[in-house]
Amino acid sequence: MVLLGLIVGLVVLFDLGNKLMTGQVTASTLFVLVWRGIVNGLVIGLAGVGLSMTYSILNFANFAHGDYISSGAFAGWAATWVVAGLGVADIGSLIVLGAGGDVYSSQLQTSVVGAPLAIVIGIVVAGAGAIALSLVVDRLVYKPMRNQDGIALLIASIGVAFILRYLLVFVFGSAPRSVAETPPAVKGTLAGVQYSFGYHELTLVVCAIALMVGVHLLLQRTKLGKAMRAMSDNKDLARVTGIPTEQVIRWTWVIGAGLAGVAGYLLILESGTIAYNRGWILLLLIFAAVILGGIGSIYGAILGGLVIGLADTVSLVWLPSEFTQAAAFGLMILILLFKPNGLFAGRTTA
Amino acid sequence: MSLLNVSSLDAGYGDLQILTDLDLEVEDGEYVTIVGPNGAGKSTAMKSVFGLTSHMGGTVTFDGDDITGLPPEEIIHYGVGYVPQNDNIFGSLTVRENLEMGAYILDEVPEPALRAVFDRFPILEERQEQKAGTMSGGQRQMLAMGRALMLEPDLLLLDEPSAGLAPDLVQDMFDRIDDINDSGTAILMVEQNAKEALRRCDRGYVLVNGQNGYVGSGDELLGDDEVRQRFLGG
Numbered sequence: 291m292v293l294l295g296l297i298v299g300l301v302v303l304f305d306l307g308n309k310l311m312t313g314q315v316t317a318s319t320l321f322v323l324v325w326r327g328i329v330n331g332l333v334i335g336l337a338g339v340g341l342s343m344t345y346s347i348l349n350f351a352n353f354a355h356g357d358y359i360s361s362g363a364f365a366g367w368a369a370t371w372v373v374a375g376l377g378v379a380d381i382g383s384l385i386v387l388g389a390g391g392d393v394y395s396s397q398l399q400t401s402v403v404g405a406p407l408a409i410v411i412g413i414v415v416a417g418a419g420a421i422a423l424s425l426v427v428d429r430l431v432y433k434p435m436r437n438q439d440g441i442a443l444l445i446a447s448i449g450v451a452f453i454l455r456y457l458l459v460f461v462f463g464s465a466p467r468s469v470a471e472t473p474p475a476v477k478g479t480l481a482g483v484q485y486s487f488g489y490h491e492l493t494l495v496v497c498a499i500a501l502m503v504g505v506h507l508l509l510q511r512t513k514l515g516k517a518m519r520a521m522s523d524n525k526d527l528a529r530v531t532g533i534p535t536e537q538v539i540r541w542t543w544v545i546g547a548g549l550a551g552v553a554g555y556l557l558i559l560e561s562g563t564i565a566y567n568r569g570w571i572l573l574l575l576i577f578a579a580v581i582l583g584g585i586g587s588i589y590g591a592i593l594g595g596l597v598i599g600l601a602d603t604v605s606l607v608w609l610p611s612e613f614t615q616a617a618a619f620g621l622m623i624l625i626l627l628f629k630p631n632g633l634f635a636g637r638t639t640a
Numbered sequence: 641m642s643l644l645n646v647s648s649l650d651a652g653y654g655d656l657q658i659l660t661d662l663d664l665e666v667e668d669g670e671y672v673t674i675v676g677p678n679g680a681g682k683s684t685a686m687k688s689v690f691g692l693t694s695h696m697g698g699t700v701t702f703d704g705d706d707i708t709g710l711p712p713e714e715i716i717h718y719g720v721g722y723v724p725q726n727d728n729i730f731g732s733l734t735v736r737e738n739l740e741m742g743a744y745i746l747d748e749v750p751e752p753a754l755r756a757v758f759d760r761f762p763i764l765e766e767r768q769e770q771k772a773g774t775m776s777g778g779q780r781q782m783l784a785m786g787r788a789l790m791l792e793p794d795l796l797l798l799d800e801p802s803a804g805l806a807p808d809l810v811q812d813m814f815d816r817i818d819d820i821n822d823s824g825t826a827i828l829m830v831e832q833n834a835k836e837a838l839r840r841c842d843r844g845y846v847l848v849n850g851q852n853g854y855v856g857s858g859d860e861l862l863g864d865d866e867v868r869q870r871f872l873g874g
């Protein structure tokens with residue numbers, strides 16, 4: 291099996307080299323695909339870290355995670371619009387992101403170039419909004435079910451997901467719309483390869499990597515982080531050791547949902563368009579990334595996100611665009627055949 | 641007044657009652673073991689002291705304070721440490737991190753207590769950066785005890801400390817428990833290895849069907865023909 295995988299991998303690599311040499315695929319095209327894969331992969335990974343953390347500490351797959359992403363994104367963008375649009379339009383229209391069709395993003399110049407302060411405030415509000423939401427949901431739904439098994443919690447979380455999604459529709463409407471303006475990209479040529487980095491792509495990459503490093507340091511260096519790893523390792527022992535488990539659970543939501551909210555905001559910043567079901571649609575890819583990486587491990591979620599993101603874009607070299615997501619999931623299945631518990635299996639590092 | 645006083649305790653899991661009218665005492669610095677046949681409720685008795693069972697009646701007092709029905713995360717503040725039988729270390733954390741978790745309720749890692757644990761179990765100092773899950777059974781048991789000793793408890797609860805250890809390590813483990821007791825920590829221990837436990841302890845309880853069977857000094861119980869025949873295999 292491993293040999294077969296190696297042969298397939300080598301054939302694919304060889305074919306890629308061949309296509310590059312013969313000019314069927316240019317280096318510039320490949321650059322675009324790889325860069326897009328990294329950008330998408332980092333969003334998936336960032337959102338996946340939160341999902342993996344709540345899974346490892348609360349022992350259930352939170353299907354509402356995708357709607358935490360959407361809710362954070364809407365909260366953050368509403369804040370961005372209010373800050374960027376004060377004086378341009380009335381505050382009610384701004385808060386609902388122009389649901390009535392009376393304000394447009396082109397009037398507000400909402401980009402990191404046109405309104406940097408509004409974007410920074412938006413990122414913070416996106417995180418804070420998702421955190422507040424997750425704590426309220428935990429108190430109302432998950433905490434009363436703390437001693438139930440993972441399946442009951444999973445089903446409850448699907449209910450939560452639907453409620454959140456249709457609350458978003460109720461407030462913001464169901465029509466997708468443009469909320470961010472894309473500034474011109476930084477372009478150039480290096481060693482014959484044309485490159486192009488969007489300001490919003492760069493913002494996303496920098497924020498995502500900074501947050502991932504932050505979570506890593508938190509888990510490895512701080513007392514709270516060590517307690518989180520201890521709890522994901524053995525809840526009963528954590529309790530008899532005197533670790534305040536409910537407090538650790540609250541902090542897990544704070545970090546997991548905060549990352550989800552920021553990931554949602556960055557996703558919309560980079561793509562420009564918001565819709566009530568963006569998070570829900572992304573959740574499938576996030577689950578693929580998290581399972582591929584080994585559910586429960588944050589490093590697995592990051593690596594899994596990059597693998598899924600890259601597979602989704604680089605497969606365009608061989609496949610028509612309709613099939614690229616299938617290729618990403620195909621790769622996930624392939625890896626799980628060799629490593630059934632994911633790439634970081636058994637390393638429960640919260 | 642005794643350090644630990646369990647009086648007429650009824651307890652169990654959920655609706656299932658296991659212990660009936662149990663009385664148990666541990667004096668300051670005393671070494672007490674609980675022995676008895678399988679299913680007699682030995683571990684349940686110990687877990688009840690530490691708030692891990694459903695309380696159904698009776699009282700538990702520690703050093704004069706009523707700790708009846710309190711959860712473990714509060715009982716630990718009174719000076720009681722507990723070493724479970726299985727899964728008693730955090731395998732994915734390093735040895736040192738395991739010990740740090742033992743002192744989680746303190747603001748800072750207590751350096752003197754950490755030093756004392758390292759002096760008592762030098763292997764833990766050597767291996768402090770190693771992942772605890774990669775250690776041998778005997779080392780894990782030392783780490784589990786070390787973790788519980790980080791708060792310098794007045795009473796240490798040990799659930800089957802010799803379970804799963806290779807035979808040549810069992811005596812060593814009992815010697816270490818003697819040492820902990822000699823330095824002033826009271827011990828309440830549940831042991832399958834009843835004869836050895838009774839030889840080592842100050843006083844023993846024989847539990848039968850969740851109730852007090854026999855009580856006496858270790859030597860008295862070992863010398864009692866009925867106890868020997870019924871519970872110690874002759």
